[in-house]
Amino acid sequence: MKQSSEKVYALAFGAHPDDVELACGATLLKIMKEGRRVAVCDLTRGELGTLGSIEIRKAEAEKARxxxxxxxxxxxxxxxxxxxxxxxxxxxxxxxxxxFRPEVVFANPPDERHPDHMKASKLVADAVYYAGLKRLVTAENDCKQEAFRPAHLLYYLQFKHIDPDIIVDVTDTFEASRSGISAFGSQFYHEGSAEEPATLINRKEFLTGLEARARYFGEQIGSLYGEGLLTTRTPGVATFSSLFP
Incomplete structure (x- = not known):
């Protein structure tokens, strides 16, 4: 089969625009820095969110891209x-x-405070499996799609603290990832936001808390910043020295 020009190495799903940037943006930047292609899929437009409109959130998602x-x-x-x-x-x-035929899929964690995050997690996890079934027929632009199952499914971490299975050293990409988060300006603290309805993530302390968690995870692996991930299968090690350089 001819390889799709849209094929990527990693495909990150989020229930809402900004989920991906908040939870694993630095990891995605690290993947791209290593020369791999990354795509993102927002399952909803976040239209029930307290702040921002559909149009604003769409523009913010494109800016983040x-x-x-x-x-x-x-x-x-x-x-x-x-x-x-x-x-x-x-x-x-x-x-x-x-x-997109990714090798790696990122998804919302299965245990979370937001019901949509948990629903998205289950949908993506099952879709990863079913996408590999040849007798399950799907089409795009009137063309039948070939079956494909990603090799790895990883869950990023959101509101709840969960001990990660893997911590990625994102020291070299964490600061850049903050620019992706900042693209969603309607959702976070900014001058004048005290006049807006209060939400969990538009508190002034929220983004500081994200940095604190990244520093905590980094400390666990002897680096400045880290992002934690949950695995759904035990990863193999091809060379011992790649794990312990």
Whole structure:
């Protein structure tokens, strides 16, 4: 089969615009710095969010794409607060996986405070498996898609503290990742935001807390900054010295 020109190494899913940037943006930048292609898929437009409008959040997501340098960013518009487990939503995610054919998929963690995050986690995890079934037929632009199953599924960490299985050294990309987060200006603290309704993430301390967690994870591996990930299968080590250089 001819390889798709849209093929990427990593595909990161988020229930809402900004999920990916907040949780694993520095890791995605590290992957791209290593010469690999990355795409992002937002499952909803975040239209139920307290702050910002659909139009504003769409523009912010595109700005983040440009700043971060993703090969592509897709919005499935499955409905904020409506990420139900059904065939339609599952197949929509499968089509994205088959379109980009990633080796690695990132997803919301299965245990989270936001119901949409947990629903997204289950949908993406199952879509990763079902995308590899040849008898499950999907099409894009009236063309039948080939079955494809990513080799690895990783969960990034969000609000809840969960001990990670892997910590990625993101010392060289953490500061740059903050620019991707800043693209979503409607959601976070800024001058005049005290006049807006209070949310969990528009507190002045929220972004400081993200940095504190990155520094904590970095300390665990002897670096300045780290991002934690959960694995769904035990990763193998091809060369011992690559793990312990």
């Amino acid at each position: 440009q700043i971060m340098g993703y090969s592509a960013r897709v919005s499935l518009d499955l409905g904020d607060g409506k990420l139900f487990y059904n065939e339609e939503n599952l197949n929509a995610i499968i089509r994205v996986i088959r379109r």
